[in-house]
Amino acid sequence: MSFLDQLQAAQRQNRSLLCVGLDPEPSRFPEGMKGDPRRIYDFCAAIVEATADLVIAFKPQIAYFAAHRAEDQLERLMAHMRAVAPQVPVILDAKRGDIGSTAEQYAAEAFERYGADAVTLSPFMGFDSVSPYLRYPDKGAFLLCRTSNPGGDDLQSQRLADVPGQPLLYEHVAALAQGPWNLNGQLGLVVGATYPQEIRRVRELAPTVPLLIPGVGAQGGDAVATVRAGWRADAPIVVNSSRAICYASSAADFAAAARREAERTRDVLEAAKQG
């Protein structure tokens, strides 16, 4: 099944546009786990089990594992997600970008070592840095386009004088992902929920690619404006919230609290589709 089909199936089955982000930070774990990087798997597995029927995707951010030498726990977690939530695609947030030969290794890491269904990539080094990922026909790749952070403007909103129509850089990335770079329909785009106008513009330029939209929850992005700007019945949006869900409670009930916050966010996103 293609990555796009997987997303659409999960969206239908769980009636959800919500992606739960897994950003495990041991200093924020509840008592009994707090400060212990060996409990990263346990913490994330509990969140996954509590939310698996509420999400369109999960998104582990690799830095939160690597920083604690917890790549082995990420491998176990990926296998666990596959076992308990086989219907939910997993997007490995790695933001890789390198020359082709190195990109081949990063692609093998994401898709063969970790078994991810999709990965996030920086498009900055050009198509030959993206194409190794496209050799895995059932996998997806989300290109950073208009990121959720204020500094995204520093480069992404610069005008490209030498490109016909003089688009902004993020507009050019959107057009490439919709058109010439999207050889087999595997590409998606990352656009921040903190910039709904830019989501709308990306949707004009890239009407059929899936959008990964981080920035609701801890970053304060507007969930309703996000859905209104980006959602289309035939092109999934994947709206990520990490800290607001993972750390909804710092007590022993953290997984139940994560479920409540995930359900609340899922319902807000679903209601916005009708508005």
Ligand SMILES: O=c1ccn([C@@H]2O[C@H](COP(=O)(O)O)[C@@H](O)[C@H]2O)c(=O)[nH]1
């Ligand atoms: O533009 C981007 C791209 C990626 N991210 C990642 O998403 C989550 C957001 O976490 P929250 O706790 O919901 O703020 C995190 O893993 C980022 O690395 C992003 O925020 N913006």
